[in-house]
Amino acid sequence: MIGTSESREIVDWEKTTDDGQPVYEIEYTEPVPEPTGRSKTLFGAGSGGTVPAGDQSFEMPDGTRIPATEATFDADGTTLRVRRERSVIDRLRRYLPW
Template sequence: MIGTDETREIVDWRKTTEDGKPTYEIEYNEPVPEPTGRSKPLFGASSGGTVPAGEQSFLLPDGEQIPATEVVCEADGTTLRVRHEPSTLARLRRYLPW
C-alpha cells in the first residue's frame, strides 16, 4: 500500500536518487506489507470501473505519479521503499519514432 488507510498513516517520507533512479522511502506508523498486486485503494477509476493496465499508476506523497508497470517496492517493517524503474518497453518508446 502506498498512502494511508483507516489505521495506517504516513509519519515521514523522503525522495532520493539511487543509481540515477528516483527512490522514495515512506515511513508509516505501523508495519506495512509490500504491495503484491492491484487493490482498489491504489488502482481503478473512482467510479469503481476497471482501468486498463497501461493506465494504472501509483500516486506518491509529493504528487508524482508513476506508472504501475514501472514501480518496484520493498517493505521493511514500517518503511516502504518505492523505486521508479522504467520498463524496457518504456525505454524503447523514448528512442523509437513510432
C-alpha cells in the same frame, strides 16, 4: 496515497536519487505490505470501476504519480521503499535510433 489506510498514516518520507531514478523511502505508523498493481482496493470496482493496466499508478507523498507497471517495492516493517523501473521497451527506445 500509497500505503495509507484507515489506521496507517505516513509519519515521514524522503526522496533520493539512485542511478538517476527517484527513490521514495516512506515510513508509516504501522507495518506496511508491498503494494501490487492489481489491488482491488486501489483499482477495482470499489474505486468506481476497473482501470486499464496502462492507466494504473501510485501517488507518492509529493504528488508524483508512478505508473503501476514501472513501480518496484521493498517493504521492511513500517518502511516502504518505492523506485521507478522503466519498462524494457522504454529502455530500448533510449538506445535505438527510431
